[in-house]
Amino acid sequence: MKIKALLLATLITIASVMPGCKNMTGTQKGAAIGAGSGAAIGALIGKAAGNTAIGALIGGAVGGVSGAYIGKYMDKQKKEIQETIPNAKVEEINNGEALKVTFESKVLFDVNKYDLKEASKSAIKQLSEILVKYPDTYVQIQGHTDNTGADEYNVTLSQKRAESVMSYATSLGVQANRMMAQGMGETKPVADNTTAAGRQENRRVEFYIVANDKLKQEAAKQQQKK
Template sequence: MKNILRTTLAISIVLCLISCNAMKNANKTQKGAGIGVASGAIAGGIIGGNLKGALIGAAIGGVSGAIIGNVMDKQARKIEEAIPGAEVERVGEGIHVVFDENSGVNFATNKSDLTSKSEENLDKVAKILIEFPDTNITIQGHTDNTGKNDYNLSLSRKRAESVAEYLSSNGVSFSRFRIEALGEDAPRYDNNTVEGRAQNRRVEMAISANQEMIEDAQAKQRN
């Protein structure tokens, strides 16, 4: 009996140490990303900036989830038609969008200001977001690996804020936005090439149901 207790205690200590080290090694961006998530926002999968995991973790499933999914299908199609170069993917009960140089919403090296082409495309996105008001929108900024990590972290936040502020100036309520900054920590392409660095200077967006949309879907399910 004593041996069993000792073994159980040892395993518990090892698991605790692994968990503590994982938290200790998480960078400042990853730790901060999980703080302040409002009720109804995408809560799962936030650590490490995994927007797809967050959308999957936020799914409520069942008939209500299917109702929400149908609305998201319509919204995703509209974004895809409005911005053909954007990467639009339905994930869980939400939408994951990647804006990079292919979509015309991109950034020059060390810049966070929007080009006229970027603004033109975001005008279209704003109209769609206004048409579907009952959603939360996470906007995540990224950079290539040029420059220091701290600088890139700040730059990526400015990029995400530029997009959120522009959409807000075109009628999308700023209260719907949640800003995340990942800097150079989550590249999608090879930073050793000019093309890869250009594509890594991007903004990603996750659109998920807010509390009003969830409650409306649940009411429809009951009826």
């Protein structure tokens, strides 16, 4: 009964917040949702998705004035990424308190390879420069594949691709202790694997950029000033 009650309360919170979020900036979205509900939503979404790492990221929402402060920090990064890197797809998550940056695998790697293509290194370099400019974040780098090939092979390939990206970003000045590489294999498709176009979309590398402890502490101080 407690779980059902929590789920009901969370759904009510989502319903009350989401209609007004469509055209909001990250700053506005961060302020729109309460701190407690952010954690509850994150826990439920993470459990439902079977992805504890992403659940933890979403569950880190702080909301209120603190969320608005973090959202503003993320807004600036989002704008720079969009203006600088044409091959990157940038999305707000975590009610504007985090960013998801996606590269199609073909942009970065040859088929069945995990060494970054020379022509693609500029995109990672540009993103790395922005990450260095905004140091108060953690970054999770996820590699994804389509469903062709054996499961074990896909997991290994996606892990090596994520590690290649992380290694190159580290060489460009992004602190290694800010980042984590994770190979997801074929477990999290975003499109239909029965079509060539869908499989291409599923072959991707994603960056999840979230507030670190320092940024959250600074945001909390801003909350106390209100």
